[in-house]
Amino acid sequence: MRIALFITCLADTLYPDVGKATVGLLERLGHEVIFPRAQTCCGQMHINTGYQRDGLALVRHYVDTFEGCEVIVAPSASCIGSVRHQHAMVARQFGDGKLAQRAEAVAARTFELSELLLDVLGVEDVGAYYPHRVTYHPTCHSLRLLRTGDRPYRLLRNVEGLELAELPEAEECCGFGGTFALKNADVSTAMLADKMRHVVSTGAYACAAADNSCLMHIGGGLSRLSTGVKTVHLAEILASTRDGLTR
Amino acid sequence: MTTFLGLPAPPHGTGHLRGDEPFPVAARRALADSQLRHNLANATRTIRAKRARVVAELPDWEALREAGQAIKADAMAHLDSYLEQLEANITLRGGTVHWARDAGEACQIVTGLVRDTGASEVVKVKSLVTDEIGLNDALAAAGVTAVETDLAELIVQLGHDRPSHILVPAIHRNRAEIREIFLREMAGVDPELTDQPAALAEAARLYLRRRFLSARVGISGVNFAIAETGTLCVVESEGNGRMCLTLPPTLITVMGIEKILPRWQDLSVFLQLLPRSSTGERMNPYTSMWTGVTPGDGPQEFHLVLLDNGRTAALADPVGRQALHCIRCSACLNVCPVYERTGGHAYGSVYPGPIGAVLSPQLTGIEENASLPYASSLCGACYEACPVKIDIPSILVHLRGRHVETAREHRKVPSAEAITMAAASWTMAAPARFTAAQRAGSLGRMLASGGRLRRLPPPLAAWTRARDAPAPPAQTFRQWWRREHGDTR
Numbered sequence: 001m002r003i004a005l006f007i008t009c010l011a012d013t014l015y016p017d018v019g020k021a022t023v024g025l026l027e028r029l030g031h032e033v034i035f036p037r038a039q040t041c042c043g044q045m046h047i048n049t050g051y052q053r054d055g056l057a058l059v060r061h062y063v064d065t066f067e068g069c070e071v072i073v074a075p076s077a078s079c080i081g082s083v084r085h086q087h088a089m090v091a092r093q094f095g096d097g098k099l100a101q102r103a104e105a106v107a108a109r110t111f112e113l114s115e116l117l118l119d120v121l122g123v124e125d126v127g128a129y130y131p132h133r134v135t136y137h138p139t140c141h142s143l144r145l146l147r148t149g150d151r152p153y154r155l156l157r158n159v160e161g162l163e164l165a166e167l168p169e170a171e172e173c174c175g176f177g178g179t180f181a182l183k184n185a186d187v188s189t190a191m192l193a194d195k196m197r198h199v200v201s202t203g204a205y206a207c208a209a210a211d212n213s214c215l216m217h218i219g220g221g222l223s224r225l226s227t228g229v230k231t232v233h234l235a236e237i238l239a240s241t242r243d244g245l246t247r
Numbered sequence: 248m249t250t251f252l253g254l255p256a257p258p259h260g261t262g263h264l265r266g267d268e269p270f271p272v273a274a275r276r277a278l279a280d281s282q283l284r285h286n287l288a289n290a291t292r293t294i295r296a297k298r299a300r301v302v303a304e305l306p307d308w309e310a311l312r313e314a315g316q317a318i319k320a321d322a323m324a325h326l327d328s329y330l331e332q333l334e335a336n337i338t339l340r341g342g343t344v345h346w347a348r349d350a351g352e353a354c355q356i357v358t359g360l361v362r363d364t365g366a367s368e369v370v371k372v373k374s375l376v377t378d379e380i381g382l383n384d385a386l387a388a389a390g391v392t393a394v395e396t397d398l399a400e401l402i403v404q405l406g407h408d409r410p411s412h413i414l415v416p417a418i419h420r421n422r423a424e425i426r427e428i429f430l431r432e433m434a435g436v437d438p439e440l441t442d443q444p445a446a447l448a449e450a451a452r453l454y455l456r457r458r459f460l461s462a463r464v465g466i467s468g469v470n471f472a473i474a475e476t477g478t479l480c481v482v483e484s485e486g487n488g489r490m491c492l493t494l495p496p497t498l499i500t501v502m503g504i505e506k507i508l509p510r511w512q513d514l515s516v517f518l519q520l521l522p523r524s525s526t527g528e529r530m531n532p533y534t535s536m537w538t539g540v541t542p543g544d545g546p547q548e549f550h551l552v553l554l555d556n557g558r559t560a561a562l563a564d565p566v567g568r569q570a571l572h573c574i575r576c577s578a579c580l581n582v583c584p585v586y587e588r589t590g591g592h593a594y595g596s597v598y599p600g601p602i603g604a605v606l607s608p609q610l611t612g613i614e615e616n617a618s619l620p621y622a623s624s625l626c627g628a629c630y631e632a633c634p635v636k637i638d639i640p641s642i643l644v645h646l647r648g649r650h651v652e653t654a655r656e657h658r659k660v661p662s663a664e665a666i667t668m669a670a671a672s673w674t675m676a677a678p679a680r681f682t683a684a685q686r687a688g689s690l691g692r693m694l695a696s697g698g699r700l701r702r703l704p705p706p707l708a709a710w711t712r713a714r715d716a717p718a719p720p721a722q723t724f725r726q727w728w729r730r731e732h733g734d735t736r
Binding site for chain 2: 007009011012013014015016017019020035037038039040041043045046047048049050051052053054055057058060061086089093140141143144145171172173175176177178179180181182183184185186187188189190191192216217219220221223224
C-alpha cells in the first residue's frame, strides 16, 4: 500500500528518529511511504489555545497537502485527534462549508499508527524485537478522542523480548495539555509528578506512548529528576528488530 | 445595552460566580496545601471507584446518557414555553411564581417573602443556586439567620468557609478538622466529641433537630421541575432536606431556569443518571416531590423563584449552551485531574471543576472569567463521565476562542501571545518558511548539554522550571528525508 506520512511539526523538528522509525517499520512490512513535502502542522496548538482563526490557515494547508493521498498516517494520536475532530469544525466556524467537507474526507483517510497497523493493514505482529521492560502510557487523545483501546497493547504484546509492565493509574493525564503546560505550569507539574511516580514504580527501562508531545513532557520530567527511565515512542519499539533499528 | 433588534440584552450573572484572582494564581496556593491535596485525592478516588462500579452495572448506560442529552436539548430549545407551562401549573395548584433577572433581584424577592412571614430564622436544604446568588448574606443583612441543614453545607457554614465541591461542599475537610469546627462553633456541643463519623453526624443531628422543629420558613433549591405537571423534585441523601421541605409552614424554592424537564416520564431517565453519577449509589435515599400546595399537608404557602442570572445569555451560544444541560452530579469534578489537585476554591465560583470552567464564564460573560476555560489539559475525562454527554473539552476550546476574539476586538495592541500565534500560523502555512524557522530553532543545540536543555527563555521558561526540553537534533526529519530520497517522492 502507498502510505503518506504526516510527520507532525513536533516530530519533524525535535523527534526525527520517530519519523525514521515509522518509515522503516512500514517499509519493512512491504509498503511504500511517501512524504508530501508541503506539509507543516495540523493547527492543533492554535485551535486549542483559542486561535481558531489562525488555525484555519493550517487546516486549509493540511487539506490541500494531503487531499490527493489514499492513506495518511501520523505517529501522533493528538494530531490525528485534531484532524478528525477539529478540522471540519473550525472550517464550519468560519463559514467554509466546502473546506469542512474536504477536511472530513481527508480525515476519514488519516490514521494514528496503531489504527493503521491493526485496522487498515491488519497486522498485529510486526516482527519487532525489543528486549526491555516497558510500561505504556495511553495518552488522553489515544484513549478518549481516538479510542484506540487495546490496539497499542496488542502490538506491544507481540514484540519479542518485550516485558510489558502495567502502569498504575494509567488513564490519568500526564499534565501536558499543550499550552496548558505553560499557562498552568504548577498544576501541570503536579500532574506530571504523579505520572512520573507511577512510571518509576513499574521498574521499567522505558515509558512508551503514541504521542511525542506527552513523551516530551514525561521525558522532560524524568530527565530533570535523573531517574534513568527513558521515554520511547511506540513506533521506535515496533521498528526495532534483532538486526537493530530498521532504517 | 440592546441587541440589533432593539430587544434588551440578556443579563449577565452576578453573585458568587467569579474569584478575585485568576485560576493559575489561586491554583498555586491550593497546590501548596498538602493537607488539602491529601483530602481531595482520597475523597475523589473513593467516589470515582463507587461511580465506576454502579455505572458498569447498567447495560443501557449509554442509551440513558443519550436520552438524558436529548431531553435536555429539547427542554432548552423550548425553554420559554416550558417555563410558562410550569408557572401555569404551579399557580393552578396554589403556589406563587416569581421571576428574577439576576442574583440581586432573586435575593430581594426571597428576603421580602421571608420578611412577610415575620420569621427571623430559616432552615435551608443544600442548594447551589442560593450559594450562587449569595442568599445567606442577603438574609443576614435583613436580620434573618439562615441555617444550613445539609451536613456538609453546615460544616462549611460553621467553618466560615466556602463550598469547594458541587455535591460534597466540605470535601476539602477531613474529620479531624470537622471535629475542631464543631467544638469551636456549635452551641451546646458535647466537649468530649470524637472524630468518629457517627459521633459527628449525631452532634449535627442534635443541633439541627431543634431548628427543624421551630423553623417557620424553609428555603430550597431544586433538582428537577416538571413543566407538564408543575411538580418540583429534590434528591438528597440525609433526609434533612425532607424536613425542610415538609415541616415549616412556608416553603420558598429558588430554581435556575435550566432545571426544567418537559414531562413527568423524563424523571425515569434522570433519577437513574443522577444518583449513580453523583454519589455512586443505585438510588438516592430521599426523593421529595411536591406540586403547589396540598391543603392540610406540608407547607401551606409555596413560592418558586425562577432565576436567569446569565442563563439566557448562555443559551444564545449554540456551542456553549450545552453547559445548561448539567444536572450538578459532579462526576466531572471527581474524574478531573486538575480539580483533584487544586480543589474547588481555585475556580472562584460556586460551580468549580470542568463544568464550572464552562458554565461560570458563560454566566458572567467571558471577560469576567477569562482564565477558567484554560484551567484544563483537555484530557477528556469529564466528557466521558458526564451523564448527559456535555462535550466539555469542545466547549472549553470554543470559549478560549471567544476569549481570544473578544480580546482582539477590544485591544488596540495585540497581546504577545496573539502575535506569537499569528507568526506561528504564518510560518507554518508555508513549508519554506517552516523549514527556515526549524533551521533557526536548531541553534538551540548550542545551549544544550547531554541532549537536553535545562533553561529556556520566557514564555518557555515555565516549561523548564520543572522539566528538561529536548535539544534540537542535528537534522530535522525533512532534511533526513531529502538526503535519503532527493527530491523524488
